[in-house]
Amino acid sequence: MTVDPKGVLTxxxxxxxxxxxxxxxxxxGCRFAAGYPITPSTEVVERISARFPMIGxxxxxxxxxxxxxxxxxxxxxxxxxxxxxTSGPGFxxxxxxxxxxxxxxTPVVFVNVQRGGPSTGLPTLPGQADMMQARWGxxxxxxxxxxxxxxxxxxxxxTIEAFNLSEKYRVPVMFMMDECVGHMTERVIIPKPEELHxxxxxxxxxxxxxxxxxxxxxGWVPEMVKAGDGYRFHITGLTHNEVGYxxxxxxxxxxxxxxxxxxxxxxxDEIAMYEEADTEDADVxxxxxxxxxxxxxxxxxxxxxxxxxxxxxxxxxxxxxPETKIREIAGKVKAIVVPEMNYGxxxxxxxxxxxxxxxxxxxxHGGGTVHDPEAIARAILEVSR
Amino acid sequence: MTTQVAEANTPINxxxxxxxxxxxxxxxxxxxxxxxxxxxxxxxxxxxxxxLDKVAIVSGIGCTGRVAxxxxxxxxxxxxxRAIPFATGLKLANPELKVVVYSGDGDLIAIGxxxxxxxxxxxxxxxxxxxxxxxxxxxxGQVGPATPNTAIASTAPYGAFEQPFNLPFLADSCxxxxxxRWTSYHVRQMTRAMRxxxxxxxxxxxxxxAPCPTLYQRRNRLGDGxxxxxxxxQRSTRKDGASxxxxxxxxxGDIVVGKFIDRERPTFLQAMNHRFTERLGSRYTPYPTxxxx
Ligand SMILES: Cc1ncc(C[n+]2csc(CCOP(=O)(O)OP(=O)(O)O)c2C)c(N)n1
Ligand code: SF4
Ligand SMILES: [Mg+2]
Numbered sequence: 001m002t003v004d005p006k007g008v009l010t011x012x013x014x015x016x017x018x019x020x021x022x023x024x025x026x027x028x029g030c031r032f033a034a035g036y037p038i039t040p041s042t043e044v045v046e047r048i049s050a051r052f053p054m055i056g057x058x059x060x061x062x063x064x065x066x067x068x069x070x071x072x073x074x075x076x077x078x079x080x081x082x083x084x085x086t087s088g089p090g091f092x093x094x095x096x097x098x099x100x101x102x103x104x105x106t107p108v109v110f111v112n113v114q115r116g117g118p119s120t121g122l123p124t125l126p127g128q129a130d131m132m133q134a135r136w137g138x139x140x141x142x143x144x145x146x147x148x149x150x151x152x153x154x155x156x157x158x159t160i161e162a163f164n165l166s167e168k169y170r171v172p173v174m175f176m177m178d179e180c181v182g183h184m185t186e187r188v189i190i191p192k193p194e195e196l197h198x199x200x201x202x203x204x205x206x207x208x209x210x211x212x213x214x215x216x217x218x219g220w221v222p223e224m225v226k227a228g229d230g231y232r233f234h235i236t237g238l239t240h241n242e243v244g245y246x247x248x249x250x251x252x253x254x255x256x257x258x259x260x261x262x263x264x265x266x267x268x269d270e271i272a273m274y275e276e277a278d279t280e281d282a283d284v285x286x287x288x289x290x291x292x293x294x295x296x297x298x299x300x301x302x303x304x305x306x307x308x309x310x311x312x313x314x315x316x317x318x319x320x321x322p323e324t325k326i327r328e329i330a331g332k333v334k335a336i337v338v339p340e341m342n343y344g345x346x347x348x349x350x351x352x353x354x355x356x357x358x359x360x361x362x363x364x365h366g367g368g369t370v371h372d373p374e375a376i377a378r379a380i381l382e383v384s385r
Numbered sequence: 386m387t388t389q390v391a392e393a394n395t396p397i398n399x400x401x402x403x404x405x406x407x408x409x410x411x412x413x414x415x416x417x418x419x420x421x422x423x424x425x426x427x428x429x430x431x432x433x434x435x436x437l438d439k440v441a442i443v444s445g446i447g448c449t450g451r452v453a454x455x456x457x458x459x460x461x462x463x464x465x466x467r468a469i470p471f472a473t474g475l476k477l478a479n480p481e482l483k484v485v486v487y488s489g490d491g492d493l494i495a496i497g498x499x500x501x502x503x504x505x506x507x508x509x510x511x512x513x514x515x516x517x518x519x520x521x522x523x524x525x526g527q528v529g530p531a532t533p534n535t536a537i538a539s540t541a542p543y544g545a546f547e548q549p550f551n552l553p554f555l556a557d558s559c560x561x562x563x564x565x566r567w568t569s570y571h572v573r574q575m576t577r578a579m580r581x582x583x584x585x586x587x588x589x590x591x592x593x594x595a596p597c598p599t600l601y602q603r604r605n606r607l608g609d610g611x612x613x614x615x616x617x618x619q620r621s622t623r624k625d626g627a628s629x630x631x632x633x634x635x636x637x638g639d640i641v642v643g644k645f646i647d648r649e650r651p652t653f654l655q656a657m658n659h660r661f662t663e664r665l666g667s668r669y670t671p672y673p674t675x676x677x678x
Binding site: 056058060062063064070071072073076078080082096097100226227229230232233234236238245246 | 462475
């Protein structure tokens with residue numbers, strides 16, 4: 001673990017979530033970024049373009065999101081930590097390269113500051129309706145990791161975590177902010193470099209000739225190399241064998257794609273990050289993420305004032321889901337209430353995990369503003385009767 | 386291009402060390418022009434004297450897109466049309482690398498056209514080799530942005546009627562610092578052009594007109610690969626320095642070949658260093674450009 005102190009703006013700041021995300025990336029060691037302007041994410045790359053020259057990074061504003069989402073993969077294979085930043089329409093254009101990153105096991109971070117959709121939707125207003133797209137948007141079967149911060153402080157802390165997870169599992173990590181979190185300004189404390197936990201890329205120590213790019217020597221994930229080091233390796237989006245060469249048969253497909261899925265699914269409990277409170281004797285648990293988790297707290301307080309016994313579970317890592325935890329809660333409460341700024345995405349997954357043992361109640365909202373806390377309180381009170 | 390693994394006691398082909406022989410035989414059809422260009426590229430690498438550990442090749446998707454997978458270099462087979470932005474990230478993140486993009490006309494000019502024009506405009510220090518077989522080979526011979534009127538293609542069964550791009554003119558007008566065109570008949574000239582382009586700082590572009598006997602030749606009743614060679618030999622005229630405006634290729638018409646553009650312009654990283662140093666002074670440490678002596 002090596003933190004480059006040049007990237008760490010130690011101190012107490014007042015930052016919005018977009019700027020805090022930029023500082024998190026710099027602290028994590030990101031030194032290449034590519035983007036294309038889109039509200040409400042642009043402030044992230046604006047700050048990067050001002051900060052990078054001072055610390056030895058390269059930012060390039062590409063011609064579109066297809067370009068920026070693959071330029072960051074090129075940079076990753078040159079050995080740099082890299083990130084791209086966008087919002088809804090740009091995220092749609094990036095899908096092919098999320099798939100390429102998943103298939104080639106390229107560590108990289110995709111930031112999506114969610115706005116209202118579909119299509120151009122509500123450019124300046126919040127949404128949480130890209131959650132399923134983050135998980136399933138590219139074709140084929142694969143797994144990713146997605147995090148949802150609920151404050152500027154978390155935009156800093158969790159951007160570092162997003163990089164760490166991308167390195168640890170060699171997977172594209174979706175950093176799913178929303179317009180509210182991106183544009184709200186709050187105190188952000190940036191620790192000293194030596195207080196940060198930053199995961200380095202795991203480059204192989206095997207010499208060329210004794211190394212295979214897609215052989216798993218240990219654990220779930222192959223060791224990485226970078227261009228220019230004499231390995232003469234081959235990387236392809238085609239189904240490939242351990243050598244990295246195309247292998248057009250079902251056996252190679254089974255071996256590779258199964259591992260791409262298992263390395264995340266089988267480690268879901270380890271990857272899981274959530275905040276759980278008052279679930280012990282609760283009748284109802286409110287499960288939420290991102291900005292909605294803060295609005296939900298108000299709804300919870302209102303319901304408690306009327307006598308409801310409510311616990312909360314805030315997902316920080318949304319994908320993969322903390323399945324064990326959700327199953328455990330489903331076994332002991334009357335209902336799980338899921339407010340989210342869409343018409344049912346994460347709630348469907350919660351319902352699946354609850355498996356009929358409890359009721360899952362969606363509190364939908366189309367985005368454009370946050371929920372009315374009273375709607376959440378009403379949903380809680382209705383099911384706790 | 387070798388089509389078979391060398392027998393144990395046959396002398397090895399001088400380009401073998403540049404190829405992933407463990408991947409032979411390759412997928413290309415007999416008479417296909419792509420292999421010829423790869424042979425020339427390997428020879429250009431031999432004579433260039435580069436440390437091959439520092440040369441990376443990036444392809445998109447297509448028959449030509451398979452080139453990266455056969456070269457014994459750090460090699461990347463990316464997505465359709467996006468080899469150039471991948472190469473841009475690779476090069477900017479490690480300017481010490483010599484980065485070559487090798488792909489087809491559909492990949493680079495149609496789906497990837499936007500990236501080509503912007504990489505040329507920015508003068509990203511990469512070399513682009515575009516094998517122009519005048520259609521989409523990999524998917525079965527569909528009409529493309531370089532199909533001349535009125536060639537038959539699988540999705541232009543009555544003959545192509547859209548105005549095709551003149552590739553050297555496109556690259557030139559977008560700011561490429563080196564632009565050349567050769568055909569797969571011109572093996573020595575093509576090899577030299579590849580060497581020159583790789584040595585040139587900035588965005589260099591080489592179009593190689595090459596036959597697709599299986600789809601283009603056959604569907605247009607033009608014979609096989611050898612007939613294409615005869616056509617290239619008879620109808621090519623070398624005009625170095627020709628105005629790229631005048632080098633359109635009509636169906637089975639004259640082909641102007643040669644080096645059209647060779648000029649100097651700061652690369653993206655040189656321009657970036659210049660601007661930041663001018664503005665930020667000693668607060669800025671220049672970023673490596675790969676062009677330091
Ligand atoms: C996004 C996407 N669209 C379409 C395809 C299908 N496809 C594969 S190769 C190809 C055309 C390749 O043509 P060209 O670049 O001229 O290469 P050639 O095969 O002629 O060498 C197409 C359309 C794809 N792989 N990806
Ligand atoms: S289809 Fe055409 S371009 Fe593709 S390998 Fe065969 S001859 Fe070459
Ligand atoms: Mg073609």
